[in-house]
Amino acid sequence: GESVGLHLPTLSVQEGDNSIINCAYSNSASDYFIWYKQESGKGPQFIIDIRSNMDKRQGQRVTVLLNKTVKHLSLQIAATQPGDSAVYFCAENGGTGFQKLVFGTGTRLLVSP
Amino acid sequence: EAGVAQSPRYKIIEKRQSVAFWCNPISGHATLYWYQQILGQGPKLLIQFQNNGVVDDSQLPKDRFSAERLKGVDSTLKIQPAKLEDSAVYLCASSTYRGFSYEQYFGPGTRLTVT
Numbered sequence: 001g002e003s004v005g006l007h008l009p010t011l012s013v014q015e016g017d018n019s020i021i022n023c024a025y026s027n028s029a030s031d032y033f034i035w036y037k038q039e040s041g042k043g044p045q046f047i048i049d050i051r052s053n054m055d056k057r058q059g060q061r062v063t064v065l066l067n068k069t070v071k072h073l074s075l076q077i078a079a080t081q082p083g084d085s086a087v088y089f090c091a092e093n094g095g096t097g098f099q100k101l102v103f104g105t106g107t108r109l110l111v112s113p
Numbered sequence: 114e115a116g117v118a119q120s121p122r123y124k125i126i127e128k129r130q131s132v133a134f135w136c137n138p139i140s141g142h143a144t145l146y147w148y149q150q151i152l153g154q155g156p157k158l159l160i161q162f163q164n165n166g167v168v169d170d171s172q173l174p175k176d177r178f179s180a181e182r183l184k185g186v187d188s189t190l191k192i193q194p195a196k197l198e199d200s201a202v203y204l205c206a207s208s209t210y211r212g213f214s215y216e217q218y219f220g221p222g223t224r225l226t227v228t
Contacts, residue, residue, distance in 0.1 A: 032214065034214075042221055043206070043220050043221050043222050044156065044219045049213070051214075089156075099144060099146075100161065101158065102158075103156050
């Protein structure tokens with residue numbers, strides 16, 4: 001069945017460092033991937049997405065890398081700030097279009113000043 | 114632009130009781146989703162509406178969960194009767210096409226505790 005997992009449950013970094021959050025997916029039919037940020041007591045917030053015909057996509061301070069060969073997705077956050085502290089989820093679509101998503105279990109990012 | 118609204122924010126009930134959650138999506142968003150998020154896990158899709166029609170309810174436990182979206186705007190999710198394992202945050206989301214994909218906007222969720 002579909003499954004999306006994360007390598008590290010918690011990542012601790014210093015303010016100003018670059019952060020890398022990793023995600024492995026198992027459904028080879030997935031062709032659309034999203035990263036979400038969820039702060040305590042709030043709903044997930046869209047960060048960045050990527051289609052399977054791309055290897056890399058950049059946003060503001062964030063970059064998503066996709067390696068379809070090994071079914072691996074990563075989120076890079078440049079110059080990490082305390083406000084980046086949250087749980088980050090990757091999600092995949094299982095090849096079902098853009099709207100039906102399967103979420104992973106999340107990685108908690110802790111940024112210390 | 115106002116975000117997705119949900120109420121109540123918190124609810125505590127005893128097992129076998131019933132409960133209902135309400136969601137008001139972002140104006141103009143045709144697609145509405147209900148997710149269940151158990152503590153320590155990612156959200157799991159329960160049901161997806163397109164306007165007032167159900168697109169996907171394959172993961173909705175239909176023996177106890179029901180949802181409706183009258184007039185294609187607001188939606189309610191009901192659980193009757195509740196079980197202990199229903200304790201979770203129930204998230205509502207709505208989406209719109211952004212030119213690259215459909216971006217889902219989530220509400221703050223309703224935290225349900227079943228005792």
